[in-house]
Structures are given as structure tokens and as C-alpha cells.
Amino acid sequence: MNAFVNSAKRVIEIEQQALAQLNSDLDENFALACETLLNCSGKIVVTGIGKSGHVGRKIAATLASTGSPAFFVHPAEASHGDLGMISKQDVVLALSNSGESQELVTILPVIKRIGAKLISVTANASSSLAHYSDVHILVKVNQEACPLGLAPTASTTAALVMGDALAVALLEARKFTAEDFAVSHPLGSLGRKLLLRVEALMHADDQLPIVAEDVTIAEALFEVSQKSLGFVAIINQAGQLSGIYTDGDLRRTLDKRIDIHSTQISQVMTKHAVTVTPSMLAAEALKLMEDKKINGFVVVDDNNRPIGAINLHDLLKAKVL
Known part of the structure; x- marks a missing residue:
């Protein structure tokens, strides 16, 4: 040897x-x-x-x-x-x-x-x-x-x-630059970090979990279950985002023994939710998730209208690490 x-x-x-x-x-x-x-x-x-x-x-x-x-x-x-x-x-x-x-x-x-x-x-x-x-x-x-x-x-x-x-x-x-390098390496890890944007990964249209403010908690939970992202976006009459309701919010609701069949979602939703834009880099969205210790975002347009949703699983699946 x-x-x-x-x-x-x-x-x-x-x-x-x-x-x-x-x-x-x-x-x-x-x-x-x-x-x-x-x-x-x-x-x-x-x-x-x-x-x-x-x-x-x-x-x-x-x-x-x-x-x-x-x-x-x-x-x-x-x-x-x-x-x-x-x-x-x-x-x-x-x-x-x-x-x-x-x-x-x-x-x-x-x-x-x-x-x-x-x-x-x-x-x-x-x-x-x-x-x-x-x-x-x-x-x-x-x-x-x-x-x-x-x-x-x-x-x-x-x-x-x-x-x-x-x-x-x-x-x-x-x-x-690193961005120039990523252009010629779109399938590499650097390419995914520097080129992939939220809009390419977000769930939109029929896949977007969204309800109005006046629905009950039970109805909102049905939407969460149907779309399987772990949260739902809540909109006002103008179609703008007014809040978000997550699995974590549900646990807090049950702890308070609130009737989910008669209480409107607007009374228990989390207001001023952290959002992202479709043009944000996926790597930036991942960093924001880590900083805020949350597992998903609602994607909004310039008028604060929900146009998509993205969660941690989407970013991990795309290998944005």
C-alpha cells in the first residue's frame, strides 16, 4: 500500500x-x-x-x-x-x-x-x-x-x-458574470438558481387555491384539501389578496374551539401575508421561505391579485438548492 x-x-x-x-x-x-x-x-x-x-x-x-x-x-x-x-x-x-x-x-x-x-x-x-x-x-x-x-x-x-x-x-x-455562465448551463444547479423564476413553478388557474372572504372555514379547508398546497388565498370583493389560511392557522383555530362550519374564513385568516411576484427568482423565493420560516407563498400581480401559488415542495422538486 x-x-x-x-x-x-x-x-x-x-x-x-x-x-x-x-x-x-x-x-x-x-x-x-x-x-x-x-x-x-x-x-x-x-x-x-x-x-x-x-x-x-x-x-x-x-x-x-x-x-x-x-x-x-x-x-x-x-x-x-x-x-x-x-x-x-x-x-x-x-x-x-x-x-x-x-x-x-x-x-x-x-x-x-x-x-x-x-x-x-x-x-x-x-x-x-x-x-x-x-x-x-x-x-x-x-x-x-x-x-x-x-x-x-x-x-x-x-x-x-x-x-x-x-x-x-x-x-x-x-x-x-455568474448570470452569463448560467445561460450556457441552464440544467446545472447554478442555472436553476440564476435563471428559474417563480412563474415557471407556480400553480395557477384551476390549481390555485383561492376563496372569497365570506366563505366558512370548512369551505376554505375543502379548497386547501383539493389543491394540496397546504394553504389557501383569501380575496376581497375587488379580487385582491386580503389574507391567507394555512395548516398552521387551522391548528390554532381548533385550539380556540371555533366552529368551522359557521365562522367565516376572514375572521381567522392571517392578514398581510408574505407574497412573491412571478418574476422573482426561485432561489430568492426559497431564501425568503427560510428567512420567514414558512412553507409557501401566494404569487400576486402588480395590483395584489393572486395569480399563483408556490410551496417548498415545488422548489425542492425543481432542485433550487
Whole structure:
């Protein structure tokens, strides 16, 4: 077991050293690459073969999700038609540790003929890829973590970190916000928190539990039971919300031995109920529930007329957490 742990520690130490070297090698070419990418009027086309290709796919995904439109093109497929995806307005970000990968070198003249800008990330500043590039970023490591020196390990880690550095630098330059991030991640937890609004979750129309002020408590309870939200909205003659009656109110009513068949709901309802608007973020509604220690809201329009209802179960079901 100790042999495994020692091996892991050795790998981590080597890769930490690679990242330290990456940090010290960072120069003005990185800034120039960022400016080129920031000024790109088309898309960022990431390409690479083998392990560099795997890293390139991740970099393209990170760029795309942080405000820099990007996609990955396999260099071998590019030679068989996918070069048509690249336009003069694009910037190609090519990754190759050696800078001599045949599949990449083959398509370099075509990229230059198209007129797209080319940024390369290699460990060899004298390589063919670096020579053809408008901007070259050096990502070189002294040692791979693989004891055979064959499997790309520290070098791919360094390339991946360089991609993250580019993406974050561009994110900050674009003033990319959490709301922007949520737009491209609508099914993620952040997307649900920042995009989902009360109107998308509320019970409306026939599902809205609502009664008039002059009905009896028993009649109001029937509405609560029918709609299964744990409360009912009470409206005045103008159709505006005048109160709310909850399961908790019922317990207090029974404690007072009030006749539920003859007493009007208006006499026992909770006035000045906390309400929400349909445009409120679902995450805000959840926070308000927690702060007020209540399990549901009536949703009202600008004239204080009930148009919907929402409870804690609705928010939990939508995973607004």
C-alpha cells in the first residue's frame, strides 16, 4: 500500500514542479494570445492530436462555457473536409507537445491560406507549428511523471492549466458574470438558481387555491384539501389578496374551539401575508421561505391579485438548492 502512496506523491510532486516552471516561463506571448482571442470576431477553433487532442477538447469546452465561443476540430478530420468549419474570422488554437504532429503540420498551410489567426501551444519554440504561428506559447516540462518518460503526464497537465489560464483571463477581460455562465448551463444547479423564476413553478388557474372572504372555514379547508398546497388565498370583493389560511392557522383555530362550519374564513385568516411576484427568482423565493420560516407563498400581480401559488415542495422538486 505504501508503494502506491509513494508513487502518487512522486507524480504529484513532478506535476507541481511542471506547473511552477509553467508559471516562471509565462511571458508577453500569453498576453498577445489573450488579445488575439479577445479580438476574435469569429470562433476559437481548438485542435490537437492524441493526448493533446483530449486536452484540446476540454479547453474548447471551458472557453465556450465562459464566454469565448469555441469548438474542437480533430486535425485528421480537418484534412477530410472539416477545414470548411474554419473561416478567416476565426482563431485556431493548436496544441502539440512536439510541435511536429504530422496531422497538424499538414493543415497549417491551409489555415494560413484561409487567413485565420494561429496560436500554438508547444514545448518546442523552433518547431514547425511554432514557426507557422502568429503567437506561440511555450509549455515545456523538464520531466514527465511517467517513469518511462513515454506517457504524456506532466506535459498534458501543464497544457490543460495553460488552457484554463487563457479561459479565465478572457473571462475576466469580458467581465463575464455568474448570470452569463448560467445561460450556457441552464440544467446545472447554478442555472436553476440564476435563471428559474417563480412563474415557471407556480400553480395557477384551476390549481390555485383561492376563496372569497365570506366563505366558512370548512369551505376554505375543502379548497386547501383539493389543491394540496397546504394553504389557501383569501380575496376581497375587488379580487385582491386580503389574507391567507394555512395548516398552521387551522391548528390554532381548533385550539380556540371555533366552529368551522359557521365562522367565516376572514375572521381567522392571517392578514398581510408574505407574497412573491412571478418574476422573482426561485432561489430568492426559497431564501425568503427560510428567512420567514414558512412553507409557501401566494404569487400576486402588480395590483395584489393572486395569480399563483408556490410551496417548498415545488422548489425542492425543481432542485433550487
